[in-house]
Amino acid sequence: MNYRKLTPSMSLLLAFEASARHESFTRAAEELSLTQSAVSRQVQALEAMLDLALFTREGKRIIPTDIGRAYMAEIAHALTLIRSATLQALTANAPKTQLRVATLPTFGAKWLLPRLHRFYQTHPDLQIDLDSRIEAADFSTQDLDAAIVVGDGRWPGVTAHRLYAEELVLVGNPAALPFAKKLKRRAVAPTIESLEGLTLLRVRSFPDAWREWCAHFGLRHDALRPGPSFELTSHLIQAVVAGIGVGLVPRMLVEDELNENRLLSPFEAVPSSRSYYLVYPERAQRHPVLVAFRDWLLEELAGRQ
CATH class of the missing domain: 3.40.190.10 (Periplasmic binding protein-like II)
Known part of the structure; x- marks a missing residue:
């Protein structure tokens, strides 16, 4: 066995691993600060060296073959070990502050x-x-x-x-929750009638939040009106303060707004799955x-x- 064939250069392996992970020569090139054509040539050189097809090409898409996917998993693990060893060597004598x-x-x-x-x-x-x-x-x-x-x-x-088991609270602008003024905070369970007409705001990273909350109280999730979604919880909180709708948020992230009465939480906190x-x-x-x-x-x- 030719041992050179068993030890491809690091540049070829980096190009292959990034391309397989992204399934894109273009995104791999952006990560490696190379041109797309340079990454493509390095992958082709590796395939020629191994005499293996590591990708199938479908137009501009590249899809790892079964062999390519298995090879990528092993190479990714090896690269992690190399990066870790190199980082430890570089920082061995540096004060860790x-x-x-x-x-x-x-x-x-x-x-x-x-x-x-x-x-x-x-x-x-x-x-x-x-x-x-x-x-x-x-x-x-x-x-x-x-x-x-x-x-x-x-x-x-x-x-x-x-660190902390998440608890979700329904919060709204007091003006948007007229019924809540008659309730002691978190004193009663919600009903479909008490939530009718409210717009439910959502965070994209937790799409099942309202479903979990409704299940806790035995309510039908599909009976309520979904509203806009937000990438950041902070943006959802701002939208709730502005009266756009009501939101489900971790209680620890809205304590200031609740204490200052900018937001109202009329129902008990509900433990989430996160x-x-x-x-x-x-x-x-x-x-x-x-x-x-x-x-x-x-x-x-x-x-x-």
Whole structure:
């Protein structure tokens, strides 16, 4: 066996892995800062070297063959190990005082940032660099140490610490909820009649929120009127304050608006199927700043469980 054939160059493997992951030479080229034709040539060179068809071409689309898909999975794992080893080597002698954390935009703005000064009071020499992002964190391709995400806790290949079990509350502008003025906050269960005529605002990342909420109270979800959807929870909250409709939001993200009576929540909070988590890859588990940040987060949120 020709051992050179078994060890393609890194440039060929990077071009192939990115192309297979995106199923697009164009998107792979954007990720690798190359031209589309350069990526295509590198993939063709790898196919010629291995004497294998790694993709089928359908017009401008490329679809990995069964062999190509299996090869991509193995190559992606190997590249993750190489990147991790390289990162550890580069940072071995550097003092670890910084941590790069991705966080959900609304959670970061409305809960984390107002409290982060307390972390710095006890850790003045450490630094948390925050990235706001909605999409899932990919620790194999993104320069991140950790992320705060929401979901069911099932993320393969990462360590996940549950921070807070999400509770959803229906909120509305007091003027849009005339019936609620007669009710003690969260004193009674909603009825279809009490919700008639209201526009239900939604967050795209949680399309089943209203279905879960209605199921909790035994209401028919299809009997209510769906309204606009929003990418960010903060935008939905602003729309509710403006009186466009009512929304379901995590209670911890609207406490200021409720306390200031800009929003009203007439019904009890409902546990959702999701929780907030701090997640990070195995390579970061001994990062001293991560350990400090993780312990601080868990302590801050311990009283909310």
